[in-house]
Amino acid sequence: MRLPLATLEIFTAIARHGSLRAAADALGIKPSTVSHQLKALEEQLGTALFIRTTRSISLTEAGRALIRGAGPAFDQLSEAVESARSTGHAARGTLKLAMPEFAYHLYVGPILKSFCAEYPEIELELSLTDALSDILGEELHAGFRLGDRVAQDMVAVRLTQPLPVVVVASPDYLAARGIPETPRDLLLHNCIRYRFQSSGHIAPWSFQSNEGEYSVDVQGNLIANTLPATIDMAKRGLGLAYTFRAYVAPLIDNRVLTPVLDDHLGLTPGFFMYFPREYKSMMPLRLFVDHIKQQQGV
Template sequence: MRLPLAMLEVFTAIARHGSLRAAAEALGIKPSTVSHQLKALEDQMGTALFIRTTRSVSLTEAGRALMRGAGPAFDQLGAAVESARTTGHAARGTLKIALPEFAYHQFVAKALPSFHAAYPEIELELSLTDALSDLLGEELHAGFRLGDNIAEDMVAVRMTPPLRLAVLASPDYVAVHGAPETPRDLLQHNCVRYRFLSAGRIAPWTFTGEEGEYAAEVGGSLIVNSLPASVDLAMRGVGLAYTFRDYCAEALADGRLVTVLEPHLGKTPGLFLYFPREYRQMMPLRLFMDYLRGFRDTPSDG
């Protein structure tokens, strides 16, 4: 049997307000509707729920038994409805985001301490992955990816300008092995390659030429699934690494790394945040997105 929720709502209102008229005023309906709903409920249950006199309405034993269960249940339902109504509309709650490891290190990590200080009631859960996550299946709210080529039912918001690519080496490596002059020369060098943990394939080393973008064949004795590890190995003089130039800006500035093949390198489309259209007005997501964009555009000290 389906629960007669509308009738039970009328019943609890009568019990709490002490009369049919007061219940009608509280519910915003006509007294005749209250009377009709109460009669229908008593008919369905086969017992009287109230003792009616000219001056008052009081619960029967059956009515008291029903109120002991229905009252708290309606309180919980009301709280659940209010929670659903306000979820995502305030600077609190859980926000789950998937992002590549380099995006965390380069664009997110530095902003997290001040974001947490500004919005301490937002619980941020980060899933570091190079996969284009199934947001719905994994119960995530948003994800980062390179480029805005996503499903039609998702929103893509640019978070960074196009990112420059770089082939990196330590000065010691170049001193011993020389610098490649063209991408074809990479076959003669030890290239630290990156394997996507999710897809299992090796990331291509792409370059630009007269005919557009192309992938060069590279070889080497090391394969990793961590971008920081590939850069670390390059700094240690083990081989060449292929990554985003801005990711290694400090190491380039202080001379721990140098770039090679610069005339042959292009850019990626940049990082985008993608999320279901239904989350466009989700307050924690909007605050996080706007904060990251503002943090990126704020000049750093010094």
């Protein structure tokens, strides 16, 4: 038998409010509709649910059996509907994000204390990965990426301004191998390369000239698929690394790493968050995006 949910709701309202008219008022429908739906439910079940007199209405044995099961069930349904209505529209709930580890250190880690203090009922779950995440397949809400090229059913929101890049090496490496004066000189050096986890391609080393942007096909005996690993190798004097200047700024300031070729380097598009269009109005996500953008001055 197909569950008669609409008529069960009316039956539950009658049982709880003690009359057909009171049930009609509670549900916002006509008393005649309540009477008609109750009759239809009793006919479908093949038994009377209420004993009706001119002065009162009371449950039959069948009616008492039904309310024992239907009452708690409708309470749960009401809670579920209210939960669905409020999820994503209040400053609470879970927010699951995927991001590269260096993006966490640059942009997310520094704002976590203030974000959590302002929105203590939002639970953040962070997946640190350099791979381009499958938001829907991995049951995430959003991810971070460079540039705004995303799938057609996704939305991209800028988090940062375009980011300067840098080529760095340890002072010991440069003292032993010499300082490259032009990007072409990199062909004579050991360059620590980065491999994208999603595509498997080696990241290009791009430079700027009066004629526009160009890449140098650098070579070396070290490749890693996380940016922190390439920087660690550079710190150990194993070669030159190509990265975001903001990511290694403290190491440059402390003279752990030395920048080279600054006059030949440009900007990357900057970081964006991408997420399904359906999450555009999700309150925890909107609050998180706004918090980062405020900190970045975007």
